[in-house]
Amino acid sequence: MIQRPDLEDFRTQAREFFAREVPAVLHGVDAPVDRARAVRGALHRAGFSGVSIPEYAGGRGLSADHEDIVTDEATTLAVTADRPAFLGVNVILPALIDVGAAELVAEVGPRILSADAIACQLFSEPDAGSDLAGVMTRATEVDGGWRVQGQKVWTSYAHLADFGLALVRTDPEAPKHSGLTMLLIDMNAPGVTVRPIKQMTGDGEFNEVFLDNVFVRADRLVGTVGGGWKVAGTVLGHERLAISRSGGVGVRNPISVRELVDLVTRHDTISVPDVQSSLLDAWMGERTAAILSRQTTVQARSGLPLGPETSLGKMHRTRNAFRNARLATEFGLPCGGAWIGDEYAGTAYEILNSPGMAFGGGTDDIQRNIVAERILGLPREQAVDPRDRRTAVGHQSSSQSTGKAGEQ
Amino acid sequence: MTTSPFMQQTPERTELAGAIRRLLDQHVSSRSEDDTGSADGFDRRIWQLLAESIGVPAMAIPEDVGGVGFGFSDLLPVFEEAGRVLYGSPLLSSVGLATPLIRLAADAGTATRLLPDLASGASTAAVAWLENPTDRSSRGVHARIAGSKQFALSGHTTHVIDGYSADILLVLARLGEQTAIFVVEGTAPGLLRSPMDTIDHSRSQASLTFDVVPAVLLGEAQGGMEALGRAQDYAALALAAESTGAARRCLESAVEYAKSRRQFGQPIGAFQAVKHRCAEMWASVETAAALVGEASRALETHGVPSPLDTTHALIAAVDALDFCAQESMRVHGGISFTWEHSAHRYYRRARSVQTLLGPMSRHRERLTALSGIHPN
Numbered sequence A: 001m002i003q004r005p006d007l008e009d010f011r012t013q014a015r016e017f018f019a020r021e022v023p024a025v026l027h028g029v030d031a032p033v034d035r036a037r038a039v040r041g042a043l044h045r046a047g048f049s050g051v052s053i054p055e056y057a058g059g060r061g062l063s064a065d066h067e068d069i070v071t072d073e074a075t076t077l078a079v080t081a082d083r084p085a086f087l088g089v090n091v092i093l094p095a096l097i098d099v100g101a102a103e104l105v106a107e108v109g110p111r112i113l114s115a116d117a118i119a120c121q122l123f124s125e126p127d128a129g130s131d132l133a134g135v136m137t138r139a140t141e142v143d144g145g146w147r148v149q150g151q152k153v154w155t156s157y158a159h160l161a162d163f164g165l166a167l168v169r170t171d172p173e174a175p176k177h178s179g180l181t182m183l184l185i186d187m188n189a190p191g192v193t194v195r196p197i198k199q200m201t202g203d204g205e206f207n208e209v210f211l212d213n214v215f216v217r218a219d220r221l222v223g224t225v226g227g228g229w230k231v232a233g234t235v236l237g238h239e240r241l242a243i244s245r246s247g248g249v250g251v252r253n254p255i256s257v258r259e260l261v262d263l264v265t266r267h268d269t270i271s272v273p274d275v276q277s278s279l280l281d282a283w284m285g286e287r288t289a290a291i292l293s294r295q296t297t298v299q300a301r302s303g304l305p306l307g308p309e310t311s312l313g314k315m316h317r318t319r320n321a322f323r324n325a326r327l328a329t330e331f332g333l334p335c336g337g338a339w340i341g342d343e344y345a346g347t348a349y350e351i352l353n354s355p356g357m358a359f360g361g362g363t364d365d366i367q368r369n370i371v372a373e374r375i376l377g378l379p380r381e382q383a384v385d386p387r388d389r390r391t392a393v394g395h396q397s398s399s400q401s402t403g404k405a406g407e408q
Numbered sequence B: 001m002t003t004s005p006f007m008q009q010t011p012e013r014t015e016l017a018g019a020i021r022r023l024l025d026q027h028v029s030s031r032s033e034d035d036t037g038s039a040d041g042f043d044r045r046i047w048q049l050l051a052e053s054i055g056v057p058a059m060a061i062p063e064d065v066g067g068v069g070f071g072f073s074d075l076l077p078v079f080e081e082a083g084r085v086l087y088g089s090p091l092l093s094s095v096g097l098a099t100p101l102i103r104l105a106a107d108a109g110t111a112t113r114l115l116p117d118l119a120s121g122a123s124t125a126a127v128a129w130l131e132n133p134t135d136r137s138s139r140g141v142h143a144r145i146a147g148s149k150q151f152a153l154s155g156h157t158t159h160v161i162d163g164y165s166a167d168i169l170l171v172l173a174r175l176g177e178q179t180a181i182f183v184v185e186g187t188a189p190g191l192l193r194s195p196m197d198t199i200d201h202s203r204s205q206a207s208l209t210f211d212v213v214p215a216v217l218l219g220e221a222q223g224g225m226e227a228l229g230r231a232q233d234y235a236a237l238a239l240a241a242e243s244t245g246a247a248r249r250c251l252e253s254a255v256e257y258a259k260s261r262r263q264f265g266q267p268i269g270a271f272q273a274v275k276h277r278c279a280e281m282w283a284s285v286e287t288a289a290a291l292v293g294e295a296s297r298a299l300e301t302h303g304v305p306s307p308l309d310t311t312h313a314l315i316a317a318v319d320a321l322d323f324c325a326q327e328s329m330r331v332h333g334g335i336s337f338t339w340e341h342s343a344h345r346y347y348r349r350a351r352s353v354q355t356l357l358g359p360m361s362r363h364r365e366r367l368t369a370l371s372g373i374h375p376n
Helices: A005-026 A032-046 A064-073 A076-099 A102-113 A228-246 A257-267 A273-301 A308-332 A345-358 A364-375 A386-391 B011-027 B044-054 B072-084 B091-105 B108-120 B224-260 B272-302 B307-337 B343-353 B360-371
Strands: A119-122 A138-142 A145-153 A163-169 A180-186 A192-197 A206-217 B125-128 B141-147 B150-161 B168-175 B178-185 B191-195 B205-217
Touching: A005 A032, A005 A064, A005 A076, A032 A076, A076 A102, A076 A119, A076 A163, A076 A228, A138 A163, A145 A163, A145 A180, A163 A228, A180 A206, A180 A228, A228 A273, A257 A273, A257 A308, A273 A308, A273 B272, A273 B307, A273 B360, A308 A345, A308 A364, A308 B272, A364 B272, B011 B044, B011 B072, B072 B091, B072 B224, B072 B272, B091 B108, B091 B125, B091 B150, B091 B168, B091 B224, B125 B150, B141 B205, B150 B168, B150 B178, B168 B205, B178 B224, B224 B272, B224 B307, B224 B343, B272 B307, B307 B343, B307 B360
Parallel strands: A119 A163, B125 B168, B141 B168
Antiparallel strands: A138 A145, A145 A206, A163 A180, A192 A206, B141 B150, B150 B205, B168 B178, B178 B205, B191 B205
């Protein structure tokens, strides 16, 4: 937590806002998109949306410390309701700014920051998951823009979205990584079909997105034609930063040690040595992840690029998620995971939600590839995809398919 | 050499680590035979070089008693480098444990008598802090009054790290109902020192038998145990850094081998089964490094080691060394089971540090209490 006297007024205002305004604007609002618009709209009006985003993009143009204060003070109620807007505000808009898409930013920035528009990320495809650079969705240049044909998958909140940042192939003849381009697609345009995917929790946060001859205006180009892979890297960097900055909130998180201790206390099993030992493992895992995430944030703040070592935090989070879900079951669910009434439904939901952390931002095995190839300098596995072989002369690596931001 | 993105060292410490590494790489052998070469258990020439050319033992000793007056955190890169090559030396016993104990517990006269020689490297000190818990016949060491401020120690103690070679011994002994710390000269009459057999040949331990050995109190009799507890936190942090360095060397060795060894027509490091093993080793090393870094910053902030940060760092570093020592053997295959190969030396070190400052189960118990997850 940042403590600076000159920022204490700002902190007090933020705290007041989250305590009073947020419950008020959410009262009686049910639909997820309405809740996101209500809370993000209120944040925007109060000057707490896009705090460190430049003013031309609709933000406040304040410091990163101000941004951290809002993150610190945000309540679970606000964060949960804001989830559909999270990616647009914290990942897509900052990436558009970095890429230098100034006119586009001026147009869409204020809409994203007020949740007037929800943004999603159209990266993964059925045949391009871990191997993201293998996306096949085609964009063909036509008069005044592009026509896009293809299919995307695992797109969080596509069913609510107005914009979709899409990684598409503009040159099928070029080497794999250099035939890609980034476009901002209007999700309300003719030809866009969104089909929800029911998750193992029963929720429907992800979608399949079908793009059938969708027209995209020329001014929706993000970066350069053929420069899509670079933009994807910028987006992923912002995603890592957003996840580390949000710390305990904003994204899917492992079941916390505090919750585990509550479960143990409720069932009065703390005196069992094995329970204590398991809790200690969970406590060390949570503390390690927190320390690594703070160091990542410090590094990003000092302007150093976020490199492959951010995979370490992700590896810990995945381990924590699976371990803590197992422990929550052990400590908190009745015999065989069966119950009457709704006392255990919340715990069961969190247990079932935990595996999602293993995939968002790239699977563990992809993280290990990244570490082994880019940090330790181990050789790539021999490519069997002829398009990969063509790029082997450059310095592209299979491990640069680092997983996808909006898919967790 | 892999970099450590999570240590975030100052340029001065990075430079120090580089100087230590050059010196140790030049002089320390990785051959198994050389571990057991001398009865002292370490090479005094290298110790003198570390003391004279870099001033290692002086670093965390105040200037008015012959030191340089840096903080203990400044020593952690030295421990990491020493661990990297398994440099057996009084670094842990004398610089990591005995020196903090003297600074915490000694009266001004004793500190002035002992610290300048420790700072210059002219002498080393060891701490006899443990009675062999498995030896039921051992009744420990007892002190009786032998004159004005003079005592005589009798009894037996074991597991004194570098106790065979130390010039000064700080001995835990019973004095009536109290347990106090006494200073004994290594050459004192009635003191019999024998090296113990050790699983880790790169670090020497000794058993000490006292037969009416002259001794003086280190400081006040009653504060001794508390000071020893705090000194052990310094040693735990040093051991964490040292073990992180040893684990990092296992990682580097495995990665080097995975790049050069070819099977099935390609380097074995290209296979995910091998590269993922290496990636997990890296993760354990960097986790330990991050936690040692955190404990180091806590020490700088508070002026003393934080028990919580230090214990967590020690557990993570010992785990990292355990994991990396065995995973490195797996990457190397059968060659790592030979006497000639250095892998077993790291495996031996891993086994030793598990219990060197008490078993890990006790450190985990302590961290459970410190973490607050157990309300009792």
